[in-house]
Amino acid sequence: MTSRLGLSGNTAAAYAVRQLDVDVVPVYPITPSTTIMETLAQYAADGRMDAEIITVESEHSAISAAAAASAAGARTFTSTSSQGLLYMHEVLYVTSGLRLPVVMAVANRAISAPINIWNDQSDVFAERDTGWIQIHAESVQDVYDRMVQAYRIAEDSRVRLPVMVNYDGFVLSHAHGPVTIVADEEVAHFARRVASPFRLDPDSPISLGAIVWPDHYFEVKYQAARALEDSRRVIDEVQNDFRGMTGRKYELLRPYMAEDADFLLLAIGSVCGTIKTAARKMRSEGLKVGLIGLDVYRPFPGKELMRLIGGAKAVGVLDKAFLPGSMAGPAYTDVTSALCRYGVNVPVHDFVAGIGGRDIKVEDVQTMYRVLEKAKDNARFDREIHYVGLRR
Amino acid sequence: MPYRAIKQLPAEEYLAPGHDMCAGCTVPITVRLLTRIAGKNTVVVNATGCLEVSTTPYPRSAWKIPWLHLAFENAAAAGSGVSAAFKVLKRKGLTDKDVKVVVLGGDGGTADIGLQSLSGAFERGDDITYVCYDNEAYMNTGIQRSGTTPFGAWTTTTPPGLLSAGQRTWKKDLMGIVIAHRVKYAATASPSHIIDAANKIEKAFSKGGPAFIHFLQPCVPGWKIDPSLGVKIARLAVQSGLWPLYEYEDGSVRTTVQVAKRVPVVEYFKLQGRFKHLMNRPEELTLIQNYADGLAAKHGYGPLVPASQ
Numbered sequence: 001m002t003s004r005l006g007l008s009g010n011t012a013a014a015y016a017v018r019q020l021d022v023d024v025v026p027v028y029p030i031t032p033s034t035t036i037m038e039t040l041a042q043y044a045a046d047g048r049m050d051a052e053i054i055t056v057e058s059e060h061s062a063i064s065a066a067a068a069a070s071a072a073g074a075r076t077f078t079s080t081s082s083q084g085l086l087y088m089h090e091v092l093y094v095t096s097g098l099r100l101p102v103v104m105a106v107a108n109r110a111i112s113a114p115i116n117i118w119n120d121q122s123d124v125f126a127e128r129d130t131g132w133i134q135i136h137a138e139s140v141q142d143v144y145d146r147m148v149q150a151y152r153i154a155e156d157s158r159v160r161l162p163v164m165v166n167y168d169g170f171v172l173s174h175a176h177g178p179v180t181i182v183a184d185e186e187v188a189h190f191a192r193r194v195a196s197p198f199r200l201d202p203d204s205p206i207s208l209g210a211i212v213w214p215d216h217y218f219e220v221k222y223q224a225a226r227a228l229e230d231s232r233r234v235i236d237e238v239q240n241d242f243r244g245m246t247g248r249k250y251e252l253l254r255p256y257m258a259e260d261a262d263f264l265l266l267a268i269g270s271v272c273g274t275i276k277t278a279a280r281k282m283r284s285e286g287l288k289v290g291l292i293g294l295d296v297y298r299p300f301p302g303k304e305l306m307r308l309i310g311g312a313k314a315v316g317v318l319d320k321a322f323l324p325g326s327m328a329g330p331a332y333t334d335v336t337s338a339l340c341r342y343g344v345n346v347p348v349h350d351f352v353a354g355i356g357g358r359d360i361k362v363e364d365v366q367t368m369y370r371v372l373e374k375a376k377d378n379a380r381f382d383r384e385i386h387y388v389g390l391r392r
Numbered sequence: 393m394p395y396r397a398i399k400q401l402p403a404e405e406y407l408a409p410g411h412d413m414c415a416g417c418t419v420p421i422t423v424r425l426l427t428r429i430a431g432k433n434t435v436v437v438n439a440t441g442c443l444e445v446s447t448t449p450y451p452r453s454a455w456k457i458p459w460l461h462l463a464f465e466n467a468a469a470a471g472s473g474v475s476a477a478f479k480v481l482k483r484k485g486l487t488d489k490d491v492k493v494v495v496l497g498g499d500g501g502t503a504d505i506g507l508q509s510l511s512g513a514f515e516r517g518d519d520i521t522y523v524c525y526d527n528e529a530y531m532n533t534g535i536q537r538s539g540t541t542p543f544g545a546w547t548t549t550t551p552p553g554l555l556s557a558g559q560r561t562w563k564k565d566l567m568g569i570v571i572a573h574r575v576k577y578a579a580t581a582s583p584s585h586i587i588d589a590a591n592k593i594e595k596a597f598s599k600g601g602p603a604f605i606h607f608l609q610p611c612v613p614g615w616k617i618d619p620s621l622g623v624k625i626a627r628l629a630v631q632s633g634l635w636p637l638y639e640y641e642d643g644s645v646r647t648t649v650q651v652a653k654r655v656p657v658v659e660y661f662k663l664q665g666r667f668k669h670l671m672n673r674p675e676e677l678t679l680i681q682n683y684a685d686g687l688a689a690k691h692g693y694g695p696l697v698p699a700s701q
Contacts, residue, residue: 023480026473050484052476057512061469064462064509068437068473071460074481076473094462200458200474202433202489209438209461210448220450 009143009172013105014039016147019187023074026054026065030084032169033107059084063091070100073199082109096131101154102162107173110356118357119169125321125330134298137167140177168270252301254293261290263372267318278365302338314372320354353388411454412446416612416619421583434492439467439501442532465505468513471495471520499526499540514573527611539564552669576601579639584627616665628660633688652694
């Protein structure tokens, strides 16, 4: 039995959390993720969800309590945005380093200063390398579906890593969209629990979080990094099973009119919707453009990406985040390192746009495609970032 | 039935010998006592610090009960997470155990960097017993002052010099802060007064809500003391009035160990290298003696009896 509801990204995430029989939810309010915790608190108050909601005093404690509850064998969820995610920074590493399958929803938002509550992806990119599996949603449906998939991935014995489900603040967290819901019992079956042998159990005591000296540290960190790399196989399996259950297809990457495209944009999140509109427009004008949504960002699907962009004449990477002083946006650095690693020779350009809630309009995307078209015969790489929609 | 003798304490040990704590360290006394009373169905959450690094050098561990360490400032929050997890897992039939959650942090991890998460856990009424082992400075990093370092003490960041007599601030009133949260139970304790401490631990576990025990822990390198004198020095701290033993329960404070004849603070200080520079600084000594007199009066201690010559 499926049903269709009108939900915001936040309420869709909360709806999934309820269906997933989550045990412990430590949360702290921050715009624009707050309505997730409000919804969960109401579920608990109404007896619709049997979970311990811990209204902690900070995001640092939210992720700490989440990691600890997970260590005790509980299925654990938290959510945050922006400064809250940054405040969690050190414990994000602890969570992945201890292989704790926490799931966190992040409604992406710009970071201070200047303070700004609107969307970009600077927050998640600041935490890109914390060892978490990082998945991005393009629509409210994606938010729900990725949440349903998340614990299956996180708790798999081959993975045992935390999962971050990202979606653009306000654009997806607050805007309502139609969401096809999976029945409670189907979700329960799909995401059934796997008891971890590595939990705080008085009958089989373990020490978790020991100090590891130079003779073992490298190996322990390598194992976690290896598990993150290899998680793509499990993500594939879970996506396939999910497709079997719902008919909805998810992959590490989301190509759109990419197969024969001369000019490809790579982008993350809700802006893909705008890009598709622009792409259709430009296709009708005869320009062969396409899009690849970078849905699963960690582990970075470099190999799969190279297969998809090999035939393009020029590629543009749209970054909704800065890496000040690095000469590039963050996704650009990952894409270019994949190009070098796999020896793919395609000109690649970097667009930074949509910062701090600045709209990316269809015309902005058309501008990006035109840059690619114009630049295709020139140097392989631009010398500069293209800031689109910036006044200067 | 309160404990009256050491031989009445549960015998089963949960901190194995062979750990790397310093010879003469008083912290294992506290931990052994705590875990013997807590028993098997206990999870220990440890803040970063001496105890954490010295008991778990991977792949070895001294802990015979489940033990968790996440970071420095979040032990109370981690305790809340473990406590909530067992509560809900039991409700859902996924465990059949009632698990005690014991959080252990040093003075830095509790009163300074960890104060926020401690406050959160206590204010929420989470079911944890938090034990602060207070050795009065950041000992694990090599003896830097903390908020609980006593007035006048040498540390590497409060060195006595031409312009300084050591730590210039008074020990943070951590018990006062904890009591302000209206926890179910709070107490001070000392490794010199084992039965007093044992009964406080037992009480803390019986409350079903946030409980706090604040242990004073003489530290061999940090206090510059003879490794054989830790317990004696802890006793002198009590007898001088600088470390009164009391408990907070049902809204009121009760002194649990009376001192009929107080010893001057200098008797406590002279066994410790960290106060050596004060021996020829009578002004500071007078200030500290007055401070101890005030604490003693609050707890109804007897008169000061100068050391016999």
